[in-house]
Structures are given as C-alpha cells and as structure tokens.
Amino acid sequence: MPSILFPSTANISRCARLIRSGKLVVFPTETVYGLGANAFSESGVERIFAAKKRPKKNPVIVHVSSFRMLGSVIAKPLTPTQLRLLKLFWPGPLSVLFPRSDRIPSNVTAGLDTVAVRMPSNPIARRLIREAGVPIAAPSANPATRPSATLSVHAKKLRGVSAILDGGQSVFGIESTVLDLENQLILRPGPIGLSDLKPFLPNVRFHSSLKFEKIPKKVASPGMAFKHYSPDCAVSLVFGSSSRLAAFVDSLPEKTAVICSASVAKKLRRKPLFVFLSSKDLARNLFVFLHALDDRGFKSAVIQAVAERGIGFSVMNRLKKACSKKIRLT
Numbered sequence: 001m002p003s004i005l006f007p008s009t010a011n012i013s014r015c016a017r018l019i020r021s022g023k024l025v026v027f028p029t030e031t032v033y034g035l036g037a038n039a040f041s042e043s044g045v046e047r048i049f050a051a052k053k054r055p056k057k058n059p060v061i062v063h064v065s066s067f068r069m070l071g072s073v074i075a076k077p078l079t080p081t082q083l084r085l086l087k088l089f090w091p092g093p094l095s096v097l098f099p100r101s102d103r104i105p106s107n108v109t110a111g112l113d114t115v116a117v118r119m120p121s122n123p124i125a126r127r128l129i130r131e132a133g134v135p136i137a138a139p140s141a142n143p144a145t146r147p148s149a150t151l152s153v154h155a156k157k158l159r160g161v162s163a164i165l166d167g168g169q170s171v172f173g174i175e176s177t178v179l180d181l182e183n184q185l186i187l188r189p190g191p192i193g194l195s196d197l198k199p200f201l202p203n204v205r206f207h208s209s210l211k212f213e214k215i216p217k218k219v220a221s222p223g224m225a226f227k228h229y230s231p232d233c234a235v236s237l238v239f240g241s242s243s244r245l246a247a248f249v250d251s252l253p254e255k256t257a258v259i260c261s262a263s264v265a266k267k268l269r270r271k272p273l274f275v276f277l278s279s280k281d282l283a284r285n286l287f288v289f290l291h292a293l294d295d296r297g298f299k300s301a302v303i304q305a306v307a308e309r310g311i312g313f314s315v316m317n318r319l320k321k322a323c324s325k326k327i328r329l330t
C-alpha cells in the first residue's frame with residue numbers, strides 16, 4: 001500500500017518521475033483528489049481504468065499546467081474568444097471539451113472525438129504536472145461508484161497506486177463543472193455555476209439530462225449515466241421544512257446517523273453526526289461525511305436536502321446519486 005507523501009519538492013519530483021514512467025499517482029486538486037497517469041501513455045491510462053474498475057465507456061479529464069501544454073492535447077489552436085474565456089476561469093474548477101489531438105490515446109476519451117481538459121489551481125497539482133512535463137489524465141481518486149476522495153487518506157481505498165501526494169482537504173469538495181463550450185451546455189454541474197458563465201456565454205444552459213431525477217438512457221457526459229458517489233451505508237435524502245425535518249429526525253432510531261443544517265440541528269432533541277452551515281459548506285464536506293458513514297460502521301443515515309440553486313444545484317446532483325432513497329415530508 002502506498003504511503004501518503006508530504007508534498008515537498010523532493011516528493012513532488014519523485015511523483016513526477018512516476019507519472020512519466022506510466023505509474024499512477026494520487027494528487028490533490030481544488031475540487032477532489034485525482035488518480036493521475038501520463039495522458040500520452042495508453043498503458044498508463046489503462047492502469048487508471050483497472051485501479052478504479054471504471055467502465056471503459058467513461059472518458060477521463062486531462063489536466064494541464066499551461067496553455068502551451070493545452071496545445072499538445074487539442075486538435076486545433078484556440079480562437080481568441082475561447083482563450084479569453086479560459087483565462088477568466090483557469091486555473092480553476094472548470095473542465096472544457098475540445099476536439100482531441102492524435103497524441104491523446106483513445107482510451108482517455110473512451111473513443112470520443114472530444115477531450116475534456118482543465119487547468120487546476122491547486123499549486124501542488126500545477127507543480128506536479130509542470131515537473132512531469134506531460135498532461136495528466138485523472139479521474140477522481142475513488143473506486144468506480146464510490147464517493148470521491150477529498151482527503152488523501154480516502155484514496156487508500158484504491159489499489160495499484162504508486163504514491164499518494166497529500167494536500168489537505170480539497171477546497172471545493174465536489175468535482176469540476178464540465179462544459180461543452182461549442183454547444184454552450186453544462187454537462188456536469190460543479191463549483192462554476194450557470195450564473196458565473198452566463199455573462200460570457202449568454203446562451204449557456206444545463207444539459208437536459210440534468211433536469212431528470214432518474215438516470216437517463218442517453219447522456220452527453222457518459223459519467224453521468226453511472227451509479228455514483230455511493231457509500232455502503234443506506235443514505236436517505238430528506239426534503240421538507242426545518243420543523244418537519246426536526247420532528248422526523250427525532251423519531252428515528254439513535255443508530256441512524258443524521259447530517260443536517262445548523263438551523264435544523266438547533267431544533268433537535270438528539271445530536272446530529274454532522275452539521276453544515278450552508279450549501280457551500282455541504283459541498284466542501286459532503287464526501288468527508290459519506291466516507292465517515294462507512295468508516296464508522298453506520299448502516300443507515302439521513303441527510304437534509306438543500307435548495308437547488310447555485311452550488312446547491314451541484315451538491316444535490318451528487319446527493320441524488322449517492323442516496324438510495326428520497327423522503328419527502330409533507
């Protein structure tokens with residue numbers, strides 16, 4: 001099992017060498033931890049799919065540290081308009097689809113003609129990519145279907161990893177927004193919301209599949225079709241006013257874990273396991289909470305739904321997939 005490495009200059013260089021030689025390295029980003037391999041190495045990328053038991057049809061995001069490196073990943077040079085937009089959001093939690101360069105093996109994009117690319121803002125990630133000198137293909141550092149890792153210790157649940165670089169808790173806590181720039185469609189909601197993009201992309205909207213609650217048959221972003229983010233613990237997502245929620249929670253057996261907002265917590269007779277202060281706070285801690293449910297042996301839990309606005313829309317997208325049941329209190 002790989003040890004967790006402090007992100008010293010020497011350790012980052014060691015991890016960069018591992019990436020160059022086709023090995024897997026877990027590294028921190030501002031969204032979630034990534035399971036990285038050299039994006040130019042078909043066999044390196046193959047290891048990602050094996051380590052995660054990831055369906056071959058689910059393409060992987062490529063991480064770059066510079067616009068020059070972006071040039072080696074995409075088929076056509078950026079237009080001035082594209083460059084202007086990217087400079088507003090990069091480095092940061094936005095992945096953008098581009099026509100794929102021939103240097104990117106087809107297993108990275110699951111055979112698609114487009115490649116999703118992002119330039120992370122986390123300084124450890126930036127340094128690792130720069131030192132590796134190659135773009136890094138990296139899905140979230142979790143076994144397929146399981147909660148993403150926002151702490152390095154959670155990446156230990158993966159097999160076949162050569163090193164884990166520590167970077168503390170991920171700042172945003174949920175994965176990047178995936179944008180189909182050409183069609184002005186958000187394929188996966190994330191930290192960059194519709195209202196952040198609207199001033200620069202007036203026609204941008206959510207892909208219609210994001211409005212359905214059931215898993216759609218056909219989706220534009222293949223990852224959205226799979227079971228996702230789920231702990232072993234059976235988690236129910238509960239909708240209702242704070243007083244209804246409080247009464248419901250107080251009626252549950254003590255052994256059911258409770259995750260709720262501070263305003264509901266104030267009304268409870270029992271102690272919740274975790275309390276969040278806002279939708280942003282829930283986004284940051286959601287995967288820490290979900291890992292903790294399994295690590296502490298809880299078999300059942302309830303989590304309070306949040307309003308589907310701004311970051312709340314992105315968190316609810318993850319929660320609806322992670323939870324095995326929805327309860328509406330009326």
Ligand code: TXA
Pocket residue numbers: 029031032033034035058059060061095097109112114115116138139140141174175176177178187188220221222223224
């Ligand atoms: O924040 C993030 O994006 C993290 C960190 C590590 O950067 N990565 C991440 O990767 O969440 P992953 O593999 O867990 O999710 C990638 C998502 C999937 O839903 C996948 O289907 C979609 O991006 N995707 C990747 N390439 C695509 C493409 N060419 N067309 C459409 N969707 C794509």
Ligand code: MG
Pocket residue numbers: 139140148
């Ligand atoms: Mg993932």
